[in-house]
Amino acid sequence: MKSCLIVDDSKVIRMVAKKILQDLEFETEEAEDGKAALEACQRRMPEAILLDWNMPVMDGIEFLHKMRDLPGGDQAVVIFCTTENDIEHIQEALEAGADEYIMKPFDSEIVQAKFSQVGLI
């Protein structure tokens, strides 16, 4: 079973994503901001990270840069999942090392399509 860390400051979004990913047979862990996500990655690097952009304490982009420097951080597949839905933000996320990008609102079909696209399923 592959693991996915869900990083989002919204409990509702985390709950929805968790349900979708568990249906796709992922083992999930949750973090409510970039700092908590970084700590989770230090304990155990997940195979996939579903990452929000705007979060308190540490945002998604800062987390991504720091996570990539951790041992095994270059292996994790990072999929941004955010309300920022313009070309500039998508470009910035990809340049920062994200593998894919989901624009909110999302549903199970979109999550499945994106995870399949990057070879996670």
Added chain:
Amino acid sequence: MKPEDFDFVAKTVKERSGLVLTKDKAYLLESRLMPLARKRGLNGLEDVVEKLRKKDESLIREVVEAMTTNESFFFRDQKPFEQFENVVLPHLLKARANKKHIRIWCAAASSGQEPYSLGIILKENQSKVQGWKIDIIGTDLSEEIIQKAKAGTYSQFEVQRGLPSKYLVKYFKKKDEMWQIDPSIRGMVEFRVHNLLENVSQLGTFDVVFCRNVLIYFDQDTKAQVLERIAKQMPSDGFLYLGGAETVLGVSDKFKPIPGHRGIYGLAQAPTSAKEI
């Protein structure tokens, strides 16, 4: 809907499009025709059927279009497009080196995602196809869906199904809440309304034919006829793509699977080189 009305509509749809509506699809028929009845100010399905019996051509066309499935997304199933880029295209670039002309037909192009995905692949391989003329023709039965394909404008939901974000950034522009494909890709595809039940010779010949996820809606005879028509429009070393749930086996002896490349078929009479790419 009365059983005799269902039979009449199903017969009309089959004659016009090849689509087979079995009795268990009665709910589908009703759910798709009710909006049409409302749009036309008709008093329910009985009125629709009455007009169909009187051969109201524009209504017949609308009913047939309403019953077609227009599910489509970019780079659908990924693998066929990887095969196109890594196997079929390199093969054709060698095989057609003299005339430098390749023709591709997306036979059930729907809202355009399939031909535009091919356009993106060709654009990404620009250096290899420099100086080549590559025609991509997208056809569909539905006039309405062809208009959508021509517009090349997609919802946020549509651009998130199959399209890698790197291509979204590179080849799309956001226009209000929609995403518009770049004119450089849009200009690579010609769209036309075409019914697969009709003669296709006016479209010319094609080196590659994508006819994915359409045969599943036809009965055996119609599948065989469509495959025969496609075969006539292909050179002996052409390639046919079918959907993952479709096959030529037991349907037509015109095509044979290409070993090692699931979903791609060559003409049964093809030279060895094309069968073993």
